[in-house]
Amino acid sequence: MKLWLCVLAVSAANWLMKAAGPLVLGKRDLPPALVSVTKLTAPALLAGLIVTDLGGRTIDWTQLIGVGVAGILNLLRIPMLPAAAAGVATTALVRLASA
Secondary structure (H helix, E strand, C coil), rough: HHHHHHHHHHHHHHHHHHHHHHHHHHHCCCCCCHHHHHHHHHHHHHHHHHHHCCCCCCCCCCHHHHHHHHHHHHHHHCHHHHHHHHHHHHHHHHHHHHH
């Protein structure tokens, strides 16, 4: 439960940071390097939360498959929410098939 609250907090902070940029800068564009760093902030923070939540436990291989699917879809420029949903669905399907 604590992890999901952190995920929601990071998601909300990420949304606020992305929304604040256009409000502050108006019609000016950000440098491309800054845009690429901003895009990587949320996945990096979420990955850090997941790793710290493990606390030395082993990772379930079905989770690795789901994270891999979400990562590949993100690299293919699929928006984060559908990519994450596809990763969750893939993990659920793999767990169902292996049970």
